[in-house]
Amino acid sequence: MADGYYDPEGLKQFSQIGEEAPELWAKFSEWYTAVFEEGALTKREKALIGLAVAHAERCPYCIEAYSRSCLESGSNAEQMTEAVHCAAAISGGATLVHGVQMRQHVHRLSM
Template sequence: MEAQKNNEGLNTYLEKLAQELPEVMKNFHQLHEAVVSDAALSAKQKELIAVGIAVAIRCSYCIANHVAKALQMGASRKEILEAISVAIMMGGGPAVAYATEAMKVLDALTAEG
């Protein structure tokens, strides 16, 4: 799947960034861990928010990553699509175009599972 290949490439360069910018990436990782853990919002809810934001900001890497993580956290197809619908409302036409990217990832990952 194209999105998975892109994320593999992304992961390679994230590792390189960690080597070149160890403090920045260590702190980013700590921030990420603090944000995604269960609190007032569950980790699943946070991943659904991330899906919506990824679509709204038009980040293909983010879309692939957060759709996959939302599924891993137990989000249903319907929940993911609803998060995408909020992104469309907030992001307009460009978000609609990237919503199709999210659909591709969702279809591929749910067909595999």
């Protein structure tokens, strides 16, 4: 067992998840691989989306994997930083837009 919740070696052990449920792992792997193949979006665009989502999900494994993936698909640090800002903006906006709910509750409860 790792000492902490996030062990840097954990990413390399990802496939061990399949040991108890190999068929589900195989389905996930096939789907995951297909998702990131070149399609209507390029591999680079998909890697940048992956990087942004990795930050929104706050997943250190995904951030490591998609930082490499972005570099290996031709993105540079400037483009990757803009992708992270996209994630941050959506995350911030998502927090802020819930203020509408807050206001509705306030109006309902207030004179």
